[in-house]
Amino acid sequence: MRVGLTCLALLLVSGCGVLLPSRQAAGPSPAATPGPTGPAGERPGARPSPAPSPRSTPQPRPISCAHTKCVALTFDDGPGNYTSHVLDVLAKHHARATFFLVGEMIHKEDGPVLRRMVADGHELGNHTWDHRDLTALSDAALNHEIVRTERLVKEVTGVRMHALRPPYGATDRRVADEARRLGLGQVLWAVDTLDWRDRVPKLVVRRSTAAKPGQIVLMHDIHKTTVEALPRLLSVFDKKGFTYVTVSELFGDLKPGKRYSNR
Numbered sequence: 001m002r003v004g005l006t007c008l009a010l011l012l013v014s015g016c017g018v019l020l021p022s023r024q025a026a027g028p029s030p031a032a033t034p035g036p037t038g039p040a041g042e043r044p045g046a047r048p049s050p051a052p053s054p055r056s057t058p059q060p061r062p063i064s065c066a067h068t069k070c071v072a073l074t075f076d077d078g079p080g081n082y083t084s085h086v087l088d089v090l091a092k093h094h095a096r097a098t099f100f101l102v103g104e105m106i107h108k109e110d111g112p113v114l115r116r117m118v119a120d121g122h123e124l125g126n127h128t129w130d131h132r133d134l135t136a137l138s139d140a141a142l143n144h145e146i147v148r149t150e151r152l153v154k155e156v157t158g159v160r161m162h163a164l165r166p167p168y169g170a171t172d173r174r175v176a177d178e179a180r181r182l183g184l185g186q187v188l189w190a191v192d193t194l195d196w197r198d199r200v201p202k203l204v205v206r207r208s209t210a211a212k213p214g215q216i217v218l219m220h221d222i223h224k225t226t227v228e229a230l231p232r233l234l235s236v237f238d239k240k241g242f243t244y245v246t247v248s249e250l251f252g253d254l255k256p257g258k259r260y261s262n263r
């Protein structure tokens, strides 16, 4: 992983002959050992090209979810092979969402898709480096899981994230304290589509669209069946008159350390 990260940093400057792992072969690896290295960009002398200024991208809209039927769609564990298509479908429905990114899933070819998320008004959230149960880690490893992804996403997009989604929803006082120290709200969910387990588009449509106003819906953009369900579930939400919001739009500014699942 050290080679991959160093290469990513170098690629941003001048191109690098070392291949990063292909996305197909990679995935969140809960059983992997924590990498000993720091995030990309820590290597002395490796300076990435400047990411676009966050100021040039859409800001959270002042939507009053107390008076509007809001839903916060969230997509975890990417970026993956389908993420770009997910962005196309969301754009057709003028829908904003929140993408909780896994650091080790971010490969060199993902820069454009991450920057497009930002340009399209979506929110980026931290889903740790390699999808560990944060409650089971040492203090140092817990910090590393979060900070490593924060730094990489900042480097690639220019965005400082404000939302943390602990893998498996596993959190405790220590995770909350670390999230608070790092300025991250803990974003869980109210509606679990279980799309990782039940790979059936019609179930994803039915479960997601059962959301009530003000709720967060959990999905995964790495599953083909979820992506297949997306146009239909958005049509259902459209007919019901929902407005699609990011998690920061749903709650206003996220309070560091606080847990959120619905308004």
Ligand SMILES: [Zn+2]
Pocket (backbone or CB within 6 Å): 076, 077, 127, 131, 167, 168
């Ligand atoms: Zn996850």
